[in-house]
Amino acid sequence: MSRIVYLNGEYVAEEDAKISIFDRAFLFADGIYEVTAVINGKMVDFEPHMARLHRSLGELGMAQPVSDADLKAMHLELISRNSLNEGLIYMQITRGVAERDFGYPENARQTVVGFTQAKELIDPPLAKTGISIITVPDIRWQRRDIKTTGMLAQAMAKEAAKRAGANDAWMVEDGFVTEGTSNTAFIVLDDDILVTRPLSNQILPGITRRAIMTLAEKGDITVEERPFTVDEAKAACEAFLTSASSFVTPVVEIDGARIGGGQPGPVTRKLREIYVSAARNG
Ligand code: PDD
DSSP states (O other): OOOEEEETTEEEEGGGOOOOTTBHHHHHOOEEEEEEEEETTEESSHHHHHHHHHHHHHHTTOOOOSOHHHHHHHHHHHHHHTTOSSEEEEEEEEOOBOOSOSSOOSSOBOOEEEEEEEOOOSSOHHHHHOEEEEEEEOOOOSOTTSOBSOOHHHHHHHHHHHHTTOSEEEEEETTEEEEESSSEEEEEETTTEEEEOOOSTTSOOOHHHHHHHHHHHHTTOEEEEOOOBHHHHHHSSEEEEEETTTEEEEEEEETTEESGGGSOOHHHHHHHHHHHHHHHTO
């Protein structure tokens, strides 16, 4: 059975959702998006995702063609029409359809799409075993704080990880880890200090990152926002990544070096447990 997806105000079968070849997201990656997790049919951290959507639109001078209330209603409708219990909702807004020309068009009809992806989030096997990552140079542009659909560098990094037999990749610039292909990078030092890169134009302000930092501080774990090197990560007692699509996932190997003896550590497991239980209780 095919999914019901949202396209410009309509709910249609996925095979019937058609977009113009002149859409600027197709031609220039001139679109922004959000991915929100769903557990037990309920959205996790929807408001912060909306706040980040507003920021992305603002930074690109892109209008918001559908109100917040209608975007929320769209998410709820997609959950209901697809009976989504556990998984993700992807929402994208583009600058719209216009003759191919680099400058921003006036009065282009913007495109808004939404779709669901069923996915095991609470108990996926890799959350128990942890994952291996490789590090790759961060070859992206300088506005990584905007959640645009321009994700080719990340796709290349994921592909490099796959070819190297690893699960994912962290990107590195000037010797310091920026972030994961589609997640925020954390390390744990001295059993109770979390280190993650401070926000800037060099990384996406992760919604899960913020939630985990708040939960850690409540649990008397110190959070240090500073850049860290690959060597520091390799020598850390634990490492993990966060995102809406993986919550908190232990990283047990970096470029072939085992972290924490190759097993998920206690801080990572605890943070994952607290986060999942907070998300479940909405
Ligand atoms: N990606 N950094 C990058 C580059 C990302 O693409 C993402 C999320 C994150 C984590 O952000 P959040 O905690 O708000 O999910 C960090 C989503 C999940 C994706 O593209 O599928």
